[in-house]
Amino acid sequence: MKKTRNYTSLAVSLLFWLLLCAVVLTTAAEAKNLNVVTSTADMAALAQEVGGDKINVESIAKGYQDPHFVEAKPSFLLRLRHADLLVSVGLQLEIGWLPPLITQSGNPRIQVGAPGYLDASQFSEILEIPQGAVTRAEGDVHPLGNPHYWLDPENGRRIARGIANKLKDLDPGDAAYFQQRFQDFDRRLSAAEQKWDAEMRPYRGRKVVTYHRSFPNFTRHFGLDVIGYVEPRPGIPPTPGHTIELIQVIKRENCKVVLVEPYFDLKTPQSIGRETGAQVVVYLPSVGGEKQVTTYFELFDYDIGLLIKAFQSGH
Amino acid sequence: MRYVIRLAIAEVLFATSLFAQESTNPQAVPDQPDISALLQKISDLEDRIIAMEGQMRQLKDQQATAQPAPHSEVSAPALVAAPQQPIALGGAEGSAAKALNPDISVIGDFIGVAGHNPIQPSPSMQMHESEIGLQAILDPYARGDFFLSFGEDGVNLEEGYITFTSLPAGFVARAGKMRSAFGKVNTLHNHILSWVDRPLVTYNLVGGEDGINDAGFSIQRILPAPKGIFLEATGQLFRGDSADVFTASSKSDLSQVIHLRGYKDISESTNLDLGVSYARGHNDLGSNFLTQLYGIDATMRWKPLRRSIYHSFVLRSEFFWSQRQQLPLEQRAFGFYTSADYQLGRRWFLGGRFDRSDRNRLTNVTDQGGSLVVTYWPSEFSQVRGQYRFTRYANNIDAHELLMQVQFSLGAHGAHPF
Numbered sequence: 006m007k008k009t010r011n012y013t014s015l016a017v018s019l020l021f022w023l024l025l026c027a028v029v030l031t032t033a034a035e036a037k038n039l040n041v042v043t044s045t046a047d048m049a050a051l052a053q054e055v056g057g058d059k060i061n062v063e064s065i066a067k068g069y070q071d072p073h074f075v076e077a078k079p080s081f082l083l084r085l086r087h088a089d090l091l092v093s094v095g096l097q098l099e100i101g102w103l104p105p106l107i108t109q110s111g112n113p114r115i116q117v118g119a120p121g122y123l124d125a126s127q128f129s130e131i132l133e134i135p136q137g138a139v140t141r142a143e144g145d146v147h148p149l150g151n152p153h154y155w156l157d158p159e160n161g162r163r164i165a166r167g168i169a170n171k172l173k174d175l176d177p178g179d180a181a182y183f184q185q186r187f188q189d190f191d192r193r194l195s196a197a198e199q200k201w202d203a204e205m206r207p208y209r210g211r212k213v214v215t216y217h218r219s220f221p222n223f224t225r226h227f228g229l230d231v232i233g234y235v236e237p238r239p240g241i242p243p244t245p246g247h248t249i250e251l252i253q254v255i256k257r258e259n260c261k262v263v264l265v266e267p268y269f270d271l272k273t274p275q276s277i278g279r280e281t282g283a284q285v286v287v288y289l290p291s292v293g294g295e296k297q298v299t300t301y302f303e304l305f306d307y308d309i310g311l312l313i314k315a316f317q318s319g320h
Numbered sequence: 321m322r323y324v325i326r327l328a329i330a331e332v333l334f335a336t337s338l339f340a341q342e343s344t345n346p347q348a349v350p351d352q353p354d355i356s357a358l359l360q361k362i363s364d365l366e367d368r369i370i371a372m373e374g375q376m377r378q379l380k381d382q383q384a385t386a387q388p389a390p391h392s393e394v395s396a397p398a399l400v401a402a403p404q405q406p407i408a409l410g411g412a413e414g415s416a417a418k419a420l421n422p423d424i425s426v427i428g429d430f431i432g433v434a435g436h437n438p439i440q441p442s443p444s445m446q447m448h449e450s451e452i453g454l455q456a457i458l459d460p461y462a463r464g465d466f467f468l469s470f471g472e473d474g475v476n477l478e479e480g481y482i483t484f485t486s487l488p489a490g491f492v493a494r495a496g497k498m499r500s501a502f503g504k505v506n507t508l509h510n511h512i513l514s515w516v517d518r519p520l521v522t523y524n525l526v527g528g529e530d531g532i533n534d535a536g537f538s539i540q541r542i543l544p545a546p547k548g549i550f551l552e553a554t555g556q557l558f559r560g561d562s563a564d565v566f567t568a569s570s571k572s573d574l575s576q577v578i579h580l581r582g583y584k585d586i587s588e589s590t591n592l593d594l595g596v597s598y599a600r601g602h603n604d605l606g607s608n609f610l611t612q613l614y615g616i617d618a619t620m621r622w623k624p625l626r627r628s629i630y631h632s633f634v635l636r637s638e639f640f641w642s643q644r645q646q647l648p649l650e651q652r653a654f655g656f657y658t659s660a661d662y663q664l665g666r667r668w669f670l671g672g673r674f675d676r677s678d679r680n681r682l683t684n685v686t687d688q689g690g691s692l693v694v695t696y697w698p699s700e701f702s703q704v705r706g707q708y709r710f711t712r713y714a715n716n717i718d719a720h721e722l723l724m725q726v727q728f729s730l731g732a733h734g735a736h737p738f
């Protein structure tokens with residue numbers, strides 16, 4: 006009786022130590038992975054491509070959310086304070102919400118200028134950089150250039166390379182792994198790009214209208230012609246006068262497609278569609294804009310599929 | 321420069337294609353691999369140009385945020401050494417110097433008031449406050465924020481502080497003059513509020529418009545908490561002078577503020593924000609007379625992410641207790657407000673507020689009232705607001721007022737507080 010009790014206590018204490026070891030080991034294993042937080046879902050998708058299972062990555066903004074107007078919720082601080090790397094879009098896209106989060110995070114690693122802060126715009130080709138004076142008479146302009154730059158696969162590759170290089174710096178032990186992941190991504194992207202380019206080739210030169218200036222890199226890459234915007238000025242909601250003008254432009258230019266980001270109200274675009282016969286397409290600027298779009302590749306597959314359908318039915 | 325390179329590339333391409341055409345004629349051997357190698361080279365070259373452009377942008381940015389690298393070697397004598405550097409005016413040097421300027425913003429606040437208020441009269445029209453914000457990252461370890469408010473009677477340093485963002489163990493510290501972390505509304509600048517005025521209880525118990533705002537230190541840290549809960553503690557030590565709440569008659573009459581904040585996302589669109597606050601300091605009767613304030617704040621927010629720019633709802637209450645030592649008897653006062661704000665559309669907001677508060681020196685006297693507020697945003701940078709305010713002061717003195725406000729913001733795009 007006494008003996009069994011001894012054995013029980015032995016078993017219990019062994020179990021305790023085993024559990025403790027397991028806990029320590031799992032936390033150690035977790036600690037080995039780099040914690041990456043990104044401002045938007047696209048940066049998370051690209052980081053995931055090159056980081057593989059050596060990083061834990063989370064995005065602050067959801068793909069179906071307007072990236073200009075994210076709330077600086079304290080719950081984001083819980084992720085940021087453990088982050089080894091923060092990847093931002095930059096060019097003042099997140100100016101309304103990311104700076105206070107960085108300040109309050111209490112995390113020296115991700116402060117602007119610290120090694121764990123990465124502004125991905127530095128790797129990318131930036132369009133619409135204002136020349137000369139900028140005033141807000143032009144609306145809520147992005148004074149450093151258009152920050153919606155990730156929808157050109159070429160930029161996607163450059164961002165991925167930049168993130169891979171940063172990951173190599175932060176975790177030199179896994180440098181070869183990150184390099185191999187990037188090369189693999191590069192290969193898959195080149196193949197996909199060829200496919201996308203071929204799919205879109207018949208529609209080069211087609212005219213489209215977009216709601217916000219969210220797609221300049223995409224339209225340039227695939228040779229689409231943006232003839233107008235539903236917003237009269239960046240960040241300014243549609244006005245009747247501008248809408249009437251836009252309807253005339255759409256009719257005159259024989260434009261068949263109006264692209265709308267998933268976070269904008271469809272009322273004005275739909276009335277434009279009714280007036281002109283143009284199709285209103287809810288187009289995704291970001292990974293995660295729809296549930297099934299979980300990778301950078303799926304984002305292009307989805308958008309190109311939508312566009313082709315719209316162009317075809319426009320005949 | 322990029323265009324020159326592009327032009328050069330185009331020329332090379334053109335020339336080679338001509339050459340290729342010519343060469344195909346006599347030999348009829350298409351040189352396919354060479355062209356693709358050339359294309360690869362061009363795209364590599366383009367990548368390098370884009371990387372260079374990005375580095376240039378980054379460099380400009382880093383100048384703006386004052387990277388420490390060039391300073392660190394000369395840290396102390398840097399200021400002295402500065403004049404020795406060649407001084408170049410205009411041109412690129414001039415714009416580089418500009419890039420070092422902090423972000424500057426100006427917010428104008430014009431208020432018109434109609435109606436009669438015998439207790440707290442307001443001028444019919446006033447340029448109530450113009451707030452100038454100067455903000456910059458000092459180095460990777462700290463940032464600086466200044467807010468100067470220009471009223472009609474003079475200038476006031478509303479806030480001016482340095483925030484140390486890279487302290488060990490997750491601490492964030494501040495030094496300077498700042499709005500204290502006593503509750504919610506006390507931390508907010510005028511232009512952030514969802515009303516023209518501040519709640520009645522703020523005027524009666526918590527120092528009015530300036531509130532508890534003093535020079536001192538602040539330290540805060542996120543505390544361990546169950547998963548999904550954000551818990552943060554803030555401790556602040558001030559000189560002890562804040563509006564009519566605290567007065568430091570001697571150097572040792574410091575005041576303290578402690579704030580504990582808990583936050584949880586209930587869903588991706590709804591969250592709950594709770595706080596308790598405590599403030600303690602000496603009052604205008606002298607070092608032997610203490611005033612203690614207790615506060616509870618609760619905020620519920622709703623904002624659907626897919627339509628975040630069109631609809632939102634915020635419900636907020638703050639409760640305050642004041643305990644003021646004075647002669648002949650200590651006075652205990654209580655007050656609160658509850659407000660609700662609904663965003664009807666991209667530009668329209670509708671709000672209401674209920675107010676009730678004792679007065680801190682005469683606690684058997686209670687004022688109450690209510691407000692209805694409509695706000696219109698022509699753009700993110702201007703705002704027009706109308707507020708109907710009813711106040712029933714103690715002894716049944718009624719005030720009906722119509723407050724009109726125009727706010728406008730110039731310059732750098734500020735962050736939206738949460």
Ligand SMILES: [Zn+2]
Nearest residue numbers: 073147217218
């Ligand atoms: Zn934008």
